[in-house]
Amino acid sequence: MQLSQFGEHYCGDSGILDLMEDLGSALRENPAMLMLGGGNPARIAEAERLFRSTLQEVLADDARSHQLLGRYQGPKGDLAVREALAAELRLQYGWPVGAEHVAVSNGGQSAFGLLANLLAGESASGRRCLHLPLVPEYLGYADIGRSPGFFTAARPLIDLLPERQFKYRLDRSAPIPESAAALCLSRPTNPSGNVLELDDLQWLDTAARQRGIPLVIDAAYGLPFPGLQYPEGSQPYWSDNVIMLLSLSKVGLPGARSGFVVAAPPVIEAFSRANSVLNLASGNLGPALALPLLDSGQLFRLSREVLQPWYRARRDHAVAALRAALGDLPWLLHRPEGAFFLWLWFPQLPLHCEALYQRLRAAGLLVIPGASSFMGLEGGWPHATQCIRLSCAVDDSTLERAAAVLARVLRDLSR
Ligand SMILES: Cc1ncc(COP(=O)(O)O)c(C=O)c1O
Numbered sequence: 001m002q003l004s005q006f007g008e009h010y011c012g013d014s015g016i017l018d019l020m021e022d023l024g025s026a027l028r029e030n031p032a033m034l035m036l037g038g039g040n041p042a043r044i045a046e047a048e049r050l051f052r053s054t055l056q057e058v059l060a061d062d063a064r065s066h067q068l069l070g071r072y073q074g075p076k077g078d079l080a081v082r083e084a085l086a087a088e089l090r091l092q093y094g095w096p097v098g099a100e101h102v103a104v105s106n107g108g109q110s111a112f113g114l115l116a117n118l119l120a121g122e123s124a125s126g127r128r129c130l131h132l133p134l135v136p137e138y139l140g141y142a143d144i145g146r147s148p149g150f151f152t153a154a155r156p157l158i159d160l161l162p163e164r165q166f167k168y169r170l171d172r173s174a175p176i177p178e179s180a181a182a183l184c185l186s187r188p189t190n191p192s193g194n195v196l197e198l199d200d201l202q203w204l205d206t207a208a209r210q211r212g213i214p215l216v217i218d219a220a221y222g223l224p225f226p227g228l229q230y231p232e233g234s235q236p237y238w239s240d241n242v243i244m245l246l247s248l249s250k251v252g253l254p255g256a257r258s259g260f261v262v263a264a265p266p267v268i269e270a271f272s273r274a275n276s277v278l279n280l281a282s283g284n285l286g287p288a289l290a291l292p293l294l295d296s297g298q299l300f301r302l303s304r305e306v307l308q309p310w311y312r313a314r315r316d317h318a319v320a321a322l323r324a325a326l327g328d329l330p331w332l333l334h335r336p337e338g339a340f341f342l343w344l345w346f347p348q349l350p351l352h353c354e355a356l357y358q359r360l361r362a363a364g365l366l367v368i369p370g371a372s373s374f375m376g377l378e379g380g381w382p383h384a385t386q387c388i389r390l391s392c393a394v395d396d397s398t399l400e401r402a403a404a405v406l407a408r409v410l411r412d413l414s415r
Contacts, residue, residue, distance in 0.1 A: 258286020
């Protein structure tokens with residue numbers, strides 16, 4: 001098969017696809033493998049019950065089930081769900097948004113990919129890039145751009161904290177390239193669990209505005225849903241220069257492939273036109289579930305009262321298990337402020353994190369090696385090869401066994 005440049009780009013070698021395939025084959029080879037490598041949300045009984053009963057109600061209603069199964073929605077998605085989300089955002093956060101600020105998407109990945117390529121790449125003013133003001137970032141971004149040099153990135157500052165913790169901080173002195181078409185970040189950040197401070201977001205928003213470019217905030221794990229932001233009083237951030245990506249996946253519905261874009265109306269217009277060309281329409285399952293859950297306030301309540309405490313408890317257990325198992329080995333933990341990952345840094349690691357990944361895999365533990373999360377960064381940075389990501393979206397006993405395997409492999413390495 002002769003592929004186009006587009007085909008070569010998306011079907012060619014990709015470190016991430018290789019990694020995903022390797023995770024899959026590791027699980028097939030050894031079903032007892034401790035899987036802390038994926039991005040799947042956990043199974044949480046109360047959330048599953050709520051989604052199931054809501055879906056049953058929709059299916060039992062003739063008009064609503066036709067709306068779900070038998071109709072294409074318009075380019076921006078069902079008006080009722082867009083109004084319901086906007087109303088909840090006005091009520092909870094006072095954002096001045098209406099349905100015209102909201103589009104339904106086929107999930108965060110699809111929305112990010114589309115917007116990224118709408119903004120960056122070849123343009124009338126030359127080749128433009130997406131700038132990541134702080135890496136590590138979500139590895140699913142890495143291959144999304146269709147032109148070389150699609151991402152540029154800045155190293156963060158590293159604050160060393162008590163109790164073996166550290167935190168990435170935005171380096172405001174790092175240059176933003178002239179060719180930047182947008183500033184992008186995930187908040188909470190996958191993989192590090194960082195929740196960037198509001199004043200840093202304001203600073204980035206102002207810097208973006210001065211350049212006439214948007215700030216993209218991927219809130220797949222954050223507020224308003226699933227709301228996995230743990231610092232006391234933590235808030236989401238939006239302005240009319242922000243393109244916010246919301247997803248229903250980490251709420252517990254990754255199979256629905258559904259999310260929302262919240263942005264100024266011209267952005268919504270551009271996104272939905274392109275989305276119509278590529279997808280005809282977004283899927284109806286997410287909106288069909290989200291509409292009654294937004295109208296009744298249950299989506300936000302579930303996030304606040306069930307999901308957030310559940311993941312916070314897993315996080316606390318995982319941290320305790322790691323502390324007990326790793327003891328005084330040379331390891332540091334990014335302060336786990338959000339999402340459901342722990343990001344570990346081994347400053348004296350004698351091998352590349354991908355080699356550590358292989359050793360852990362052989363010992364029965366799957367993690368994500370951190371190097372692919374530093375996309376766009378120029379110049380070698382040893383730190384980028386010294387980190388791994390662990391998911392906490394598993395049960396406590398899996399977390400304890402994983403910590404024990406990690407400790408054993410690290411001890412063997414330090415002998
Ligand atoms: C930061 C981030 N953004 C977006 C996505 C993709 O989410 P979705 O399932 O909505 O496409 C993920 C999935 O892991 C993610 O971690």
